[in-house]
Amino acid sequence: MRLSIEKLIYGGDGLARLPANEHGRGKAVFVPFVLPGEEVEAALTEERPGFARANVERMLQPSAARIEARCPYFGSCGGCHYQHTDYQHQLEIKAAILNENLRRIAKIELDQELQQVHASPPWNYRNRARLKVQHSPEFAIGYYKFNSHELLPIERCPISSPLINRAIVELYARRREGKIGECVQELELFADSKDSALLVSAFCPRDASAPAVGESIEALRQALPAAVGVVGFESRPGRTPLQENSALEKISASGEEQLTYEAEGARYRVSAGSFFQVNRHLLGHLVELATGGLSGELALDLYAGVGLFSVALARSFAQVIAVEPSQTAHADLRHNCSANVKAVRSTTEQYLEKAAGKVRADIVVVDPPRSGLGMRVARSVGELGARQIVYVSCDPATLARDLASLLAAGYRIQKAHLVDLFPQTYHLESVFHLGRSS
Numbered sequence: 001m002r003l004s005i006e007k008l009i010y011g012g013d014g015l016a017r018l019p020a021n022e023h024g025r026g027k028a029v030f031v032p033f034v035l036p037g038e039e040v041e042a043a044l045t046e047e048r049p050g051f052a053r054a055n056v057e058r059m060l061q062p063s064a065a066r067i068e069a070r071c072p073y074f075g076s077c078g079g080c081h082y083q084h085t086d087y088q089h090q091l092e093i094k095a096a097i098l099n100e101n102l103r104r105i106a107k108i109e110l111d112q113e114l115q116q117v118h119a120s121p122p123w124n125y126r127n128r129a130r131l132k133v134q135h136s137p138e139f140a141i142g143y144y145k146f147n148s149h150e151l152l153p154i155e156r157c158p159i160s161s162p163l164i165n166r167a168i169v170e171l172y173a174r175r176r177e178g179k180i181g182e183c184v185q186e187l188e189l190f191a192d193s194k195d196s197a198l199l200v201s202a203f204c205p206r207d208a209s210a211p212a213v214g215e216s217i218e219a220l221r222q223a224l225p226a227a228v229g230v231v232g233f234e235s236r237p238g239r240t241p242l243q244e245n246s247a248l249e250k251i252s253a254s255g256e257e258q259l260t261y262e263a264e265g266a267r268y269r270v271s272a273g274s275f276f277q278v279n280r281h282l283l284g285h286l287v288e289l290a291t292g293g294l295s296g297e298l299a300l301d302l303y304a305g306v307g308l309f310s311v312a313l314a315r316s317f318a319q320v321i322a323v324e325p326s327q328t329a330h331a332d333l334r335h336n337c338s339a340n341v342k343a344v345r346s347t348t349e350q351y352l353e354k355a356a357g358k359v360r361a362d363i364v365v366v367d368p369p370r371s372g373l374g375m376r377v378a379r380s381v382g383e384l385g386a387r388q389i390v391y392v393s394c395d396p397a398t399l400a401r402d403l404a405s406l407l408a409a410g411y412r413i414q415k416a417h418l419v420d421l422f423p424q425t426y427h428l429e430s431v432f433h434l435g436r437s438s
Contacts (some may be wrong), residue, residue: 001018002039002041003017003029003031003040003041004016004038005017007036007038007096008035008093008102009097012032012081013053014030014031015033016028016042024179028049029044029054029180030052031070033084035062035085038062038063039060039376040057042070043055047306050145052149054172060351063085065085065089066084069083069340070083070158071158073152074116075146075153077143077145079143079159080150080159081424081425082423083424083427087119087122091117094418094420094428095117096160096394097113097416101109102400105397106403106404107414108407114413114416117417118282118285118420122424123159123160124157124159125159125279125423126160126279127161127164127276127279127280128189129279130156130187130188131168131187132185132186132358134153139180140153140237141172141187143298151160156169158425159425161261163191166188167226180216181212181213181216181355183208183216183284184203187200187201187202188201188203190270192282194262198224198259200221200229202230202233203234204234206235207236213252213408215423216229217232217253218230218254220252221255227258229254231252231257231272232252234250241289248382250273258292258332259274263283264283264284266336268308269332269336270306271306271329271333274328276306277308277421282420285419286431289417290392291309291390294316294363294390297317298363298364299319299320299321300384301322302323302364302381303366304322304367305324305329307343309367310322310343311336311337312335312365313341320337322337322342322343323346323347325348328416330343335409348366348377349377352380352384361386364386365389366381370394371398378402378405382406388433389411390432390434391406392431393397393429394417396427399430406434410437411436412434412437414435418430
């Protein structure tokens with residue numbers, strides 16, 4: 001069928017519509033790897049009561065903004081979504097998507113004078129890559145193919161750092177020598193701020209023997225000269241290891257289990273299994289956008305992780321309370337922060353229940369996972385009565401939902417930053433500063 005692409009939506013797809021019928025406008029159709037204004041011939045791949053999905057069979061009228069993708073795997077790999085247009089256009093698409101979500105979900109018409117867009121170098125920006133490993137019928141490293149759980153072997157990744165790309169080459173070379181054990185199912189490569197050292201996490205099945213895992217871990221460390229250490233974890237199919245409050249089961253380790261990462265004049269210990277932002281170019285800028293110019297007696301840092309924002313807040317607040325549920329990240333948080341930071345191991349929801357009516361923070365910083373705050377936490381944050389809230393978001397839909405609740409509690413948007421931590425992909429980060437209405 002012939003489809004006209006109206007716009008791009010969060011998730012990377014283009015939105016088109018089936019022909020109108022007696023019930024009104026046609027059903028929404030989601031089409032990947034297209035651009036607004038394009039005319040395509042497409043085949044339906046899925047149809048449900050409320051929407052359909054389709055793949056492009058033939059490009060009938062391409063956008064003037066369409067370019068040749070830089071990566072040979074683009075379109076087959078599930079990692080990138082926007083390589084078929086230039087970087088400036090990607091930023092415009094993301095700004096439009098952010099504003100559309102605010103308008104549709106929260107009925108917020110953002111004053112454009114409040115909104116700033118912060119670009120990243122568009123290539124080699126990732127300091128972390130999670131790779132699938134295949135041992136037979138032949139060795140391969142890669143990502144899942146688009147919309148599947150089938151491995152797409154790769155030999156390089158243009159959005160990952162140069163050190164990570166060198167490590168991929170080294171892994172292929174050492175496997176040909178029989179140096180990588182078959183119990184390794186996934187690898188996560190984490191590069192430091194100088195792109196000179198790697199911390200490697202290897203994921204092995206539950207039934208793998210400890211000696212086999214130990215041998216594989218040691219072999220991986222020998223295979224990668226830049227690796228300061230390799231830590232083996234038990235695989236958990238269907239779950240990402242960095243999900244909030246998920247405890248990884250460590251099996252074995254060789255060398256260091258942490259990496260030191262420098263950003264915005266601070267040194268962070270980041271252990272294997274701890275969450276840390278992936279854009280090696282904008283990390284310090286993100287910290288400055290979230291915490292710069294803030295000062296007072298007490299700052300509350302919720303979803304604190306290893307202390308990315310807590311460390312900066314501690315310089316200008318008499319006390320910081322940092323809340324983090326993960327055991328591994330909480331240990332890093334305590335290590336990274338100064339004496340005026342109180343590290344609390346708790347979920348945000350549990351902490352706010354206990355803190356209700358007892359904590360009077362000047363500033364509250366929230367950096368939740370993609371699921372956002374949720375109604376209960378958003379209400380509790382609003383009831384703290386802080387003069388300012390800084391919301392760091394990685395999902396525009398949950399951001400919009402939570403902002404609606406916070407605005408209803410008497411806050412207003414003072415500043416809005418779109419920080420492009422994820423070029424070539426649909427993911428976008430934003431930082432919103434909210435102040436109490438007078």
